Amino acid sequence: MKRCLIIINKNAGTSKKINFEKVEKCLGNGYVYTRKTLPDDEINEIENFEAVAVCGGDGTLGSVLEKVCKQPIDLFYFPVGTLNDKAKAQRYEKHKSVCPGCSDYESSAKPVVYGVCEKILSDGKYKTVDCDGDVFAYVFAAGSFTPIGYTSEVKNKQKFGILAYVWQILEEYKTHRIEARIRNGKHVHEGKFTLVMFLKSPRCFGFHFNKAFEQDGTSGHLLAVRSPKHNGLLGKIEMFFPFFRAFFIGLKKEKTKGKIVFEKTYSTYLDLKSNVDFCKDGEKQTVSEGEYKVSFKRSICNFTVIEKF
Structure with a gap:
């Protein structure tokens, strides 16, 4: 029989509604199961399994995806x-998200498609950012608002759900000055940015704004917002308009000039002039000064989202 590793992150926001018995019933009797919980257990030797079931949030998925994206296994995401x-991005597939063990299940x-960030060395070769931390499932972003993904406390997320982020949004309404040179195809954007985001999703942080999202394409989108001229209250007022345009009105057409940069990308070269804290699928990752290639690739593993269990 095939072997399946089940991983449940007990710190995930709504993890109380899932357990090992539900997952095993959902996936059926075709597997021999191994159970692991986070943050208690170490997750290793994933390559010894034919299937992995991940029960957690975007960050949990990203941490597992970086280990299995190049493996010929089945990845089930609860x-x-x-x-x-x-x-929610996968709902664009328009299929029934039901358990494989159900009689009406159709695979x-x-x-x-996932993202990868690689540092460019002086000899032109690439290396991963921090060994296992180079892959992201849907978002890799730095600057204004992005720390809310990793600064909200676990107990607040489990108790209040999405409302736990509301106070964090107000806290993180700050001006950032990320000095960078961004080269995407023929377009070069240089200067200081209050937001730099690479995205493979129609939404991020609960905002459904990327109207140019393509589910099947091996591409993502670059969103960058230039820093305001002023600091303090004036800077926040200046920031309001491009952020309102991007996240509340939404973006569909490419924008290459002005305060907002919004472009389709397969690979982008990002030259950071200082160390920058990024939000990678809701987890903090500090990226050091230097030049990086951020690209989108198609996995070898097969991916299924299961929302009804």
């Missing part, structure tokens, strides 16, 4: 986080 933006498993 979204029990707070926002679950990656799972929708297919490779998933």
Whole structure:
């Protein structure tokens, strides 16, 4: 029989609604199961399994995806986080998200497009950012508002759900000055940015704004907002208009000039002039000064989202 590893993150926002018995019943009797919980257990030797079931939020999915994206296995995702933006993005597939053990189940498993950030060395070769931390499931972003993904306390997310982020949004309404040179195809954007985001989703942090999202394409989108001229209250007032345009009105057409940069991208070269804290699928990752290549790739593993269990 095939071997399946089940991983449940007990710190995920809505993890109380899932357990090992539910997952095993959902996936059926075709597997020999191994159970692991986060943050208690170490997750290793995933390559010894034919299937992995991940129960958690976007960050949990991203941490597992970086280990299995190049493996010929089946990856089942049970979204029990707070926002679950990656799972909501997959709804564009328009298939029934039901358990494989159900009688009316039709497999929708297919490779998933993910992002990867690699540092460019002086000899032109690439290396991962921090060994296992180079892959992201749907978002890799730095600057204004992005810390809300990793600064909200677990107990607040489990108690209040998405409302736990509301206070954090007010706290993180700050001006950032990320000095960078961004080269995407023929377009070069240089200067200081209050937001730099790479995205493979129609939504992020609960905002459904990327109207140019393409589910099947091996591409993502670059969103960058230039820093305001002023600091303090004046700077926040200046910031309001481009952020309102991007996240509340939404973006569909590419924008290459002005305060907002919004472009389709397969690979982008990002030259950071200082160390920057990024939000990678809701987890903090500090990226050091230097030049990086951020690109989107198609996985070898087959990916299925299961929302009804």
